[in-house]
Amino acid sequence: MSIAIELDGAGPLYTQVYRALRAAIAEGAFAQGDRLPASRELARDLGVSRTVVLSAYDCLAAEGIIQPHVGRGTIVATASGDLSRVSARGAAPRELRPAARTPFADVSQAIAAVAAAISVPTAPARFDFSYGATWIDASFASAWRRALASAAAATNYPDPRGDPELRQEVLAHASRARGLQCTADNIIITAGAQQAYDLIARCLVEPGGGVALEEPGYFSARWAFSACGAKLCLTQTDDAGLIVEDLRTTKSATPIRLAFVTPSHQMPTGAVMSIARRRELIDWAAREGAYIIEDDYDGEYRFGGPLIPSLQSMDDSERVIYVGTFSKTMFPGLRLGYIAAPPHLASMFSAAKLMLDWGANHACQRALAEFFASGAYARRIRTTSRRYARQRHKLMENLRTAFGDDIEIFDRRAGMHLYVKLVGRKDPFEPAILQALRRRGVVLHDIRPYFAGERRAGEMILGFSRLDGAGAEAGVAALADTL
Numbered sequence: 001m002s003i004a005i006e007l008d009g010a011g012p013l014y015t016q017v018y019r020a021l022r023a024a025i026a027e028g029a030f031a032q033g034d035r036l037p038a039s040r041e042l043a044r045d046l047g048v049s050r051t052v053v054l055s056a057y058d059c060l061a062a063e064g065i066i067q068p069h070v071g072r073g074t075i076v077a078t079a080s081g082d083l084s085r086v087s088a089r090g091a092a093p094r095e096l097r098p099a100a101r102t103p104f105a106d107v108s109q110a111i112a113a114v115a116a117a118i119s120v121p122t123a124p125a126r127f128d129f130s131y132g133a134t135w136i137d138a139s140f141a142s143a144w145r146r147a148l149a150s151a152a153a154a155t156n157y158p159d160p161r162g163d164p165e166l167r168q169e170v171l172a173h174a175s176r177a178r179g180l181q182c183t184a185d186n187i188i189i190t191a192g193a194q195q196a197y198d199l200i201a202r203c204l205v206e207p208g209g210g211v212a213l214e215e216p217g218y219f220s221a222r223w224a225f226s227a228c229g230a231k232l233c234l235t236q237t238d239d240a241g242l243i244v245e246d247l248r249t250t251k252s253a254t255p256i257r258l259a260f261v262t263p264s265h266q267m268p269t270g271a272v273m274s275i276a277r278r279r280e281l282i283d284w285a286a287r288e289g290a291y292i293i294e295d296d297y298d299g300e301y302r303f304g305g306p307l308i309p310s311l312q313s314m315d316d317s318e319r320v321i322y323v324g325t326f327s328k329t330m331f332p333g334l335r336l337g338y339i340a341a342p343p344h345l346a347s348m349f350s351a352a353k354l355m356l357d358w359g360a361n362h363a364c365q366r367a368l369a370e371f372f373a374s375g376a377y378a379r380r381i382r383t384t385s386r387r388y389a390r391q392r393h394k395l396m397e398n399l400r401t402a403f404g405d406d407i408e409i410f411d412r413r414a415g416m417h418l419y420v421k422l423v424g425r426k427d428p429f430e431p432a433i434l435q436a437l438r439r440r441g442v443v444l445h446d447i448r449p450y451f452a453g454e455r456r457a458g459e460m461i462l463g464f465s466r467l468d469g470a471g472a473e474a475g476v477a478a479l480a481d482t483l
Contacts, residue, residue: 005046013048014055021060025076036066036074126441127475131417131463134331135387143376144330144367151366158359161350162189162338166365169372170338174324178299179313182322186346188353191360193297193325193337197224197260199352200293200321200339205230210254214242218267218295219449221260234452235259241266241273244280257290263311264299268450268461270412270419278311285319291342292320298328300381303389304413318342326368328416329381336360336368388416391464395472399462402480416465417445422458425483429455433482440478 005024007016024030036042039057043050057074060066067077161167167187174180190196197220205211207229213222215234226232231254235246242261261281263273273281285292294311302308312322322340330336341349353359371377395418399407408421426433428444437444445461467475 007046013052014059017042017046017048017052017056018059021056022065025065025078030076032076032079034076035072036076038073125438125443127471127478128443128466129445129462129464129475129479130443130466131445131461132327132332133463133466134328135384135465136331137383140376140380140383143374144371147367147370147374147376148363150370151363156362158362158365160188160354160359161185161346162187162360163362163365163369166369166372167338169369169377170324171340173372173377174310174322174340177307178296178324179309180322180340181313181315182340182343186341186343188339188341188346188349189360189365190337190339190353191357192327192335193295193323194220194224195356195360196323196325196337196339197221197293198227199349199356200258200323201225201228201230203345203348203352204258204291208254209258210256212242212247212256212259213452214261214266215452216268216447216450216455217260217452218262218297219452221293221295222452225258225260230258232452237266237269237271239271240277241271242277242281244277244284247281247284256288258293259285259290260293260295261311262295262297264296264308265412265415267295267297268417268419268447270410270415270417272308272412272414273311278314282311282315282317282319286317290319293323294320295323297323297325298415299324300329301385301388301416302414303385303392308414312340318344321345329377329384330368334364334368336364388465391467391469391472392418394469395462395464395467395476398473398476402476417461417463420460420462421456422460422483425458427457428460428479428483429457436482437479440482442475442478442482444479 005020007013007020010016021036030036036057037045039050039053043053046053057066057068061068065076065078066074068074164184166189167184170189171180171182171184171187188199190199201224205225205228208231209229210233211225211230212233212235213225214237216237217234222232233254233256236243241263242259247256247259259281261273263278265272281292284290292311292315296310299307299310310322312320319342321342323337324340325337326334327337339349368377371380396409396411399409399418399420403422403425406422406424408423410419410421412419422428428434428437429446429448434444445463447459447461448455464472
């Protein structure tokens with residue numbers, strides 16, 4: 001039995017045979033109950049291997065279009081009218097009409113609005129001033145591979161709160177470095193800080209509920225709370241951090257029950273919240289029955305003077321929810337962070353984590369626990385701190401040389417970026433300027449998303465973790481020349 005079908009030349013041979021046979025059946029060349037040619041026969045007619053035909057038959061059988069029968073061959077199991085009419089060369093796409101508007105919940109509409117604002121990260125360029133990427137050397141990469149190899153047997157579902165050993169290691173480290181006051185039972189390992197924001201928002205934010213955010217502030221947190229339907233109450237910052245007085249005098253009719261802050265190194269300005277302002281903020285939360293989310297995203301890095309104790313370490317009223325991340329100390333692709341929750345919230349966050357994903361990647365958690373236990377994590381902090389200190393110093397020197405009095409550097413002696421303000425120069429985020437910089441291989445970290453309101457022209461974030469001394473000098477020269 002021979003069959004006249006034509007292959008369309010697009011993609012692997014077996015998919016071409018599959019499409020041609022499917023089209024033939026849809027167009028009535030074979031009726032329900034008819035027998036298809038034997039695989040060897042069809043392979044000979046088409047000039048292909050029998051394996052190709054058998055693979056095509058497998059695809060058709062998986063869809064229920066054909067069915068093999070012992071002694072009877074391969075039978076067409078579906079009537080032609082039940083199949084979409086697809087020609088051998090592929091039909092023209094159907095005209096798509098807008099669907100009728102579905103009455104989604106307000107939260108769904110908020111998520112859609114957030115999605116529209118998210119941009120895809122650009123690829124690294126010659127002079128990359130982006131923020132957040134970490135330095136990886138051969139020694140670190142080798143140690144991490146060994147830790148992953150030893151954790152390869154971590155195949156069970158993890159505790160939704162996180163691997164017990166990792167939670168103990170995280171607590172021990174954060175207690176020493178950041179003054180954290182809690183127990184390992186209150187530590188919840190998350191898939192990065194972003195999931196921590198989302199988890200907290202799911203548990204504590206009601207649609208229309210008030211959430212105070214720093215302005216300018218971390219846009220990723222703003223997305224998480226906006227997507228859960230929160231009413232965002234933007235609160236100004238100064239050199240001492242978030243202005244707590246604004247929380248008390250806000251004109252919003254919605255009571256604020258949650259405040260998101262970055263007190264150790266305000267994002268993006270780098271301001272360090274003063275001790276007096278910290279105490280004022282904690283007192284406000286206790287009085288109002290509100291919670292504070294302390295995002296300590298790069299508190300490990302301080303260049304000059306001791307590490308600043310966390311806000312959580314000052315909290316006697318259990319109102320501070322501490323969020324830490326390993327994206328800056330390890331690398332962003334690890335996607336691990338943690339919440340240090342007040343005791344009365346820990347079980348709720350653990351249950352929410354269970355419902356979200358049943359626990360963060362177990363093998364990576366076990367590997368990170370080994371990294372802590374072996375001392376490799378502490379060595380990593382020491383090594384990167386020294387390197388980033390050199391790169392930060394070099395970048396500041398280059399900026400002062402290239403811009404002179406036209407630049408103000410807000411030196412906070414912390415973190416992985418500098419916050420600067422240009423005076424008497426073109427705004428670096430004008431579209432034409434950005435294009436000119438891109439042509440010269442210069443990538444700036446986009447500061448615009450940090451402002452929910454009007455952006456202050458001439459201000460920039462300059463990350464230094466991706467640039468060595470020579471790269472910083474050449475990159476700054478290209479930036480200054482373009483501007």
